[in-house]
Amino acid sequence: MPQSQPLVGIIMGSDSDLDVMSEAAKTLEQFGVPHEVRVVSAHRTPDAMTIYAQEAYARGLKVIIAGAGGSAHLPGMTASETILPVIAVPIKRDHHGHEAFWSSIKMPPGIALATMPENGAHNAALLAVEILGLNDEVLAQKYAEFRKKQHDDVIATDQKLQEKGWQKYLNE
Numbered sequence: 001m002p003q004s005q006p007l008v009g010i011i012m013g014s015d016s017d018l019d020v021m022s023e024a025a026k027t028l029e030q031f032g033v034p035h036e037v038r039v040v041s042a043h044r045t046p047d048a049m050t051i052y053a054q055e056a057y058a059r060g061l062k063v064i065i066a067g068a069g070g071s072a073h074l075p076g077m078t079a080s081e082t083i084l085p086v087i088a089v090p091i092k093r094d095h096h097g098h099e100a101f102w103s104s105i106k107m108p109p110g111i112a113l114a115t116m117p118e119n120g121a122h123n124a125a126l127l128a129v130e131i132l133g134l135n136d137e138v139l140a141q142k143y144a145e146f147r148k149k150q151h152d153d154v155i156a157t158d159q160k161l162q163e164k165g166w167q168k169y170l171n172e
C-alpha cells in the first residue's frame with residue numbers, strides 16, 4: 001500500500017517477528033494511519049537501532065511500536081534514544097518463557113515504555129491510534145466508531161445467547 005509520511009514506526013528485531021508484528025500494520029491500515037515497517041535489531045545492528053531512534057522524531061514519526069523476543073532489548077533501548085512514545089510488543093513463541101515481557105516491563109525509572117501483553121501487536125496499534133487521535137479529530141472519530149461497534153457487537157451476541165440458551169448457541 002503506498003504510504004504518505006509515516007507517523008508510526010513499526011520495528012522488530014527479526015523478520016521472524018513479522019507474523020506477529022504485521023497485526024499492528026494491519027490495524028493501522030484499517031484506521032488509515034501511515035506507517036513504516038522495519039527490521040532493526042538491538043543486538044545484531046545496534047548502530048542502526050540507535051540511528052533509527054535518534055532520527056525518528058526529526059523524520060516526523062509520532063509513535064514507535066517495537067517488537068522483540070528473547071532478551072528483547074529493542075523496545076527499551078529505542079525508548080532510551082528517543083523522546084517519542086515507544087510501545088513494546090514482547091514476542092512470545094511456544095518454546096519461549098516470558099523473558100521478552102519482563103525485559104520490557106521492568107524499565108528503570110526515567111525511561112517510559114508502554115508494554116503490551118505478549119504478542120499484543122493489535123493493541124499496540126490501537127494505543128498508537130489513541131495517541132495520534134489526541135491531535136486528529138477525524139482519526140479520533142474513527143476510533144470512537146470502532147469502539148462503539150465493538151460494544152454493540154457484544155450486546156448483540158449476548159442478546160442472541162439469551163434468546164437461544166447456551167446449549168443451542170454452543171451447538172450451532
Ligand code: RP5
Nearest residue numbers: 013014016017068069070091
Ligand atoms: C530477537 O530474537 C528477535 O526479536 C526475535 O524475536 C528473536 C529471534 O530472532 P531470529 O533468530 O529468528 O532472527 O532479537
